[in-house]
Amino acid sequence: MALDITAARPWPALLDLPWRTPLEQWPEDILAALPRGLSRHVVRFLRFEGRVIAVKEIKADIARREYNLLRMLRRIGVPAVEPVGVVAGRIGTDGEPLDACLLTRHLQYSLPYRAMLSQTLRPDTADRLIDALAVLLVRLHLAGFWWGDVSLSNTLFKRSAGEFAAYLVDAETGELHDTLSDGQRAHDLDIARVNIAGELLDLQGGGFVDEDVDPVSVSGQILDRYAVLWEALTAIERFSDDKRWRVEERIRGLNDLGFDVGELDITTDFDGAHIQIQPKVVDAGHHSRRLLRLTGVDVEDNQARRLLNDLDSFRASQDRQNDDEEQVAHDWLTQVYEPITRSVPRELRGxxxxxxxxxxxxxxxxxxxxKAQLDVTIESAAADYVEHVMPDKPDESAVVGVDTESIPVRAKRP
Incomplete structure (x- = not known):
């Protein structure tokens, strides 16, 4: 068997895997029992050299195309799973050709929506998932990526300080352009609305979504959330010359949404009476980049915002507003953040x-x-949290035993 392996880096150990066997029949001792999202293809998780790799059996041309798309999306900073490689040229033990396999790295601490909602859906959880997916879709569209199959099933979610961060996990129907037309964006949104409604109806049929929840209404929220965010990021704003402070206000507003503005297009009237501005380069991750620069801690943007707020509180409590920001951040990291996170027992920390x-x-x-009507120290709160809350938390680094395939599934939109 002459395998054709395309990989992001040399990985000779890939040759040792049972490529002559259909993926559905791979032995259990090399597989990882992680929850799978819905897929029209066979997908398995593999424990391999200290990593967890997702393997998807798919036609060779489609696998190579998706692999290249994922690499480009990662290169331009869009939240997507990391492509590892493509294995083609597979021949079964019976001499018949087998489909190729696309390999991607499992996103640690992430979950497909069905595993995340394997317990009864809280009323606001669906809203937060839709918000996260809308943010992801805006970022993809700003980058010129037309998804073509927007759905909760094709997305992985990570918790981010009470919210969710969404990652693209399936790009086989996608297309990357310089820019997208309004019609292309509207098409993606229509696909999202229909697919999400169907997915929530499936969950409702399985008893995982309360009967009072209207899946059609919830799915429609992605249109509203997307429109608000797209307007904030791309709208042209015009104001009089004596209100130049609104330029800074616009930038701060975008920063509050978690986006950086690398460039502004600013024009004035001939007489200088009015100014018109529009963000030209808008990049997500404002808070996470600032925290990374100050502390070296690399986290989701909403988590970074929360940690930066605590850093600001630390600076105020120490009366160090005029001290060097990086020195204060270093002291907060070594005196607060690291001691607290390390206080969690090793068996619970992961x-x-x-x-x-x-x-x-x-x-x-x-x-x-x-409750106590007084300030509780973070050390006391950490000890109480570890004793009374942490033991009941699910292990999100590797959730096992979630049967997401037992819920009835409607046919996906073609």
């Missing part, structure tokens, strides 16, 4: 990302302080 644990401890401290 259940969530350290930044998410820290966020939850901050929330726990707020509730404890409100």
């Amino acid at each position: 259940r969530m990302e350290p930044a998410e644990i820290f966020h939850e401890i901050l929330e726990h401290r707020w509730y404890m302080s409100e």
Whole structure:
């Protein structure tokens, strides 16, 4: 068998895997029991050289196309799974050709929506998932990517300080352009609305979504959330010359949404009476980049916002507003963040990302302080959280035993 292996880096150990066997029949001892999202293809998780790799059996030309698309999306900073390689030229033990396999790296601490909602859906959880997907879709469209199959099933979600961050996991129907037309964007939104409604109806049929929830209404929220965010990021704004402060206000507003503005297009009237501005380069991850620069901690943007707020509180409590920002950040990291995250017992520490644990401890401290009507120290809050809350948290680094395939599934939109 002459395998044709395309990989992001040399990986000779790939040759040792059972490529002559259909993926559906691979032995259990090399597989990882992780929850799978819905897919029209066979997908398995593989424990391999200390990593977890997702393997999808698919036609060779489609596998190579998706592999290249994912590489380009990663290169331009769009949240997507990391492509590892493509294995083609497979021949079964019976001499018949087998489909190729696309390999991607499993996104640690992420879950498909069905595993995340394997318990009864809270009323606001669907809203937060839709918000995360809308943000992802806006980022994809700004980058010129038309998805073509927008759905919760084709997305992975990570917790991010009480919200969710969404990652694209299936790009086989996508197309990358310089820019997208309004019609292309509207088409993606229509696909999203229909697919999400169907997915929530499936969950409702399985008893995982309350009967009072209207899946059609919830799915329609992606249109509203997308429109608001797209307007904030791309709208042209015109104001009089004596209100130049609105340029800074626009930038701050975009920063609050988690986006950086690398360039502005600013024009004035001939008489200088009015100014017109439009963001030209808009990049997500404003808070995460600032936290990374100050502390070296690399987390989701909403988590970074929460940690930066605590850093600002630390600076104020120490009366160090005039001190060097990087020095204060270093002291906060070594005196607060690292000691608190390390105080979690090793056997519990891997259940969530350290930044998410820290966020939850901050929330726990707020509730404890409100109940006690006095300021509770973060050390006391951490100890109480570890004792009473952490043991009941699911292990999101590798959730096992979630039967997401037992829920009835409607046919996906072609």
